[in-house]
Amino acid sequence: MRRETWDAAYKPKGGDRRQQQDEATKAWNLHTALYYKAGGVPWRMTRAAEDLTSCFVGVAFYRDSARDTLQTSVAQVFNQRGDGVIVRGAPARQSRDDRQPHLTENDAKSLLSQSLASYRREHRTMPARVMLHKTSSFTDAEQRGFRAAAVDDHIDLLELVWLPRGDSVRLFRSGEFPPLRGTMLSLSEQRHVLYTRGSVPLYKTYAGMYVPSPLPFRLVDTESSAEEIGTELLTLTKMNWNATQMDGRLPITIRTAESIGGILKHLDPGETPAPRYAYYM
Secondary structure, three states: OOOOOOOOOOOOOOOOOOOOHHHHHHHHHHHHHHHHHHHOOOOOOOOOOOOOOOEEEEEEEEOOOOOOOOEOOOOEEEEEOOOOOEEEOOOOEEEEOOOOEOHHHHHHHHHHHHHHHHHHHHHOOOOOOOEEEEEOOOOOHHHHHHHHHHHHHOOEEEEEEEOOOOOOOOOOOOOOOOEEEEOOEEOOEEEEEEEEOEEEOOOEEEEOOOOOOOOOEEEEEEEOOOOHHHHHHEEEHHOOOOOOOOOOOOOOOHHHHHHHHHHOOOOOOOOOOOOOOOOOO
């Protein structure tokens, strides 16, 4: 912990004091971090007895620091407890048709196979269901690759959901505050928007500084209903243990994959980050 966090009289050398959080926020961050680092699980997703054991995979993309190679970001893999493992993917190609990054069939298969292998090493079991979130649309080749990996590992259910960067659709609510958190609008059987941030009746306010934008999602190949997937996405926005914020716009699958991609873009393809971890406040 930085000294200026707990010592109000301390003045860092060569710089001004960083802006401090309020005491309650610092206490929450500190004790949640200590609890987690000691082996505890601060909170987890609820799971009904009839639900399949699920694994959540987020796939995002980044460019290297030279901006000349489009890489697949890590596939960030989580179980229902929020424990995650990281898998680095192969280079992607930007399609001329939709200007989005895509994987070949073999690379898609390899990415999910590696993700499931890492999941098994970490948790000593395999999930019955895999929910895969991706920041670009799914090509036919990618779908074939992901399905082939699921078949090889005897996964009973693979569900594919596309999370676009944005959507032009917005909702407005009478009064001073934005739509309620959890509000979902279905524009078609596949196209939906979900307010993962918004007004909360319990607090009788909106705990944010800016007008929230909804999270769009598209059902590509799913057995779960849009309502079930929306509820799951809403829960996954609350799985970030390093923040006091009660919600987030993105599910932790995509949020973490993009964050790790921001680190990996500064490394060579064969280089891995040094195992240095810190919790800054």
